[in-house]
Amino acid sequence: MTSLDPRKQAILQAVIVEYVGGALPVASELIVGKYELGVKSATVRNELADLATLGYLEQPHTSAGRIPSDAGYRYYVDHLIVPRPVPEPAKLRVRSATERGEVLQSVLRDTMGALGRLTQMLAVAATFRESSATVRSALVSALGPERLMLMLVLSNGHVVNRLIEGPAGLTLEDVGQVNDLLASAAVGKPIRQAARGKAPSAGSAAPDKLLATIWANLRTVGQELTQGLLILEGQEFLYAQPEFQRNLNLLGEMLESLSGTDVLYDALGSPTETQTVTIGRENRSEKLHPFTLVRRSFFVGTSEAGVIALVGPTRMRYETSIPLVTFTAQALSDSLTRSFG
Template sequence: MSELSDRQRQILRAIVLEYVVGAEPVPSELIASKYGLGVRSATIRNEVKEITEIGFLSQPHKSAGRVPSDQGYRFFVDNLTSSVDPRSSDRQSIRNAIDEDEPLRELLKSTTKTLSRLTHLLCTAALVRNGDVRVRQVLISGLGPGRALLVMVLENGLAENRFLGIPATATIEHIGDANQILADHITGKNLRTLLVHEMPTVPNPLVSQVVTGVWQAIRELAEELTRLQVVSDGEEFILAQPEFQRDTDAMAMVLQALEQGTDLHQAVADTKQGHVTIGSEHDSAPLHSLSILREVFFVGTDEAGTLAIVGPTRLDYERNRMLLRLAAEQLSMAVTNALRA
């Protein structure tokens, strides 16, 4: 990565900040008049020209100002960002959204919704695909003749419910016997094992019918839970961004990324890419006009999933990374505390 002088760093930071707010090319005259760098406009223009030649800025039109390139954003993120303190209202909004009494999936929905409203960007949560996650508890409850509710809780805090049909003549005692069998044969097993684990022989015909239905439901849940699970909110904010409104090609690519989903969801969950991936750093072409900010959230010390903010490369990296870290920390504490309760 090419080195910049202190003045060039100040100029690049100023251009990024101005472009993030205004979404319009930034002229050298604005930097000279607003940021008080103690040099003439001509000097600023020469510095801007050099930064452009390095590749950190581009000029959309000959008479236009400059906009940051993906390389410029990368240099900004790695070298020029400052820490930002959360507003008390932001902190309170995130705390209000994260209720540790809710199941994990509902926590993710409320968290992504709140983040999207605070950032006006797409916010996404991806649960770790982990076949090694173990079942903490499994329980069936009778709801009346022929109906029951299955609840399965995993060690990572995820709780899944399923309504089931059971024999209409099954009694509370039959359901109790079935629960004991499930506790003996399901609790403590990991999801990968449940995909192939055979149901035990159950002598009582009614109990056997109950366990058979539950066993099938648990296997289906295990198959679902070992696939990538994603919760998102705020697609409308992405499509409203000015750079996509005025560039039909960019809009088409973003729509493709949102509609296909797979590449975007994989990119959100790919923590090997680091906390920030910018534009052309993504492998998938439809993501080249987007940046993804990621933070991992935990259950205790175990990784449970990824919380992410997705927006145009022109986004407020400082504030949004702060909000994302705050939300991930609050989410980790809520899930961990819920499991300890």
């Protein structure tokens, strides 16, 4: 990510603030008239062009102003954002919601309902089933040209056998090297921890492709063993967002697809996701490219019980959304620990 000088930062921030507020492309004249930058419109136009060349802004069509790109929002979140404190009335509504239910599902539904109404976005909660199972053994066995069997034995007695495809050119020596790396990185660790992060590297193409396939399967196994509830509240708020109103049928299809598949659960619960904010095309699934996800884990005691998230357009008020999700996750953790810890 290219570093920006203070003037470019100020102009990028101005574009984001104006676009988030109005959902319309931002022209140089608006920035000059509203922000005290001490430069003329021509200078701002040149800076906007530079920011577009760097990938931080986009121009919907030649006669329009600029809008932020995913990279522009990322720069803003990482370098420019000034988080706003959560207002006391919002805190009260969240705390009240976390304390109303008597069972986990109702607590989560009430809390996500409050979060969705406060932000006018989709609020989601995903729970994990507790699984302390560790990997007792892990082995890949060649069955034939480009066909292998991944065999996992877990400490709880669960046995997993997965047929996987191997890359072209894979040798038996490569398979032996992969097994050594697999044992070193996975055996003796909880299945979700074993799958966290990137696959180890053997330093050559064919083994590395096989290791990437193995780690994808490890993530799937970990999710299958720990997947619990998926609760969505506030889908109706997304229909009011200007960028989605242009094609409501498409939005409806996307939401139906997200709620009816593992795409959203995987995005929330994947142990490889270390970012708490993923913007547009940073999301692995193409179905999530129109959205930003703001995520935080919640806990019962010291055990991670799940994840909550806001799902909204990339044109999101990050300075208020991120602190509110953080507060909600903490309030939810406190309430669940008192009730179930």
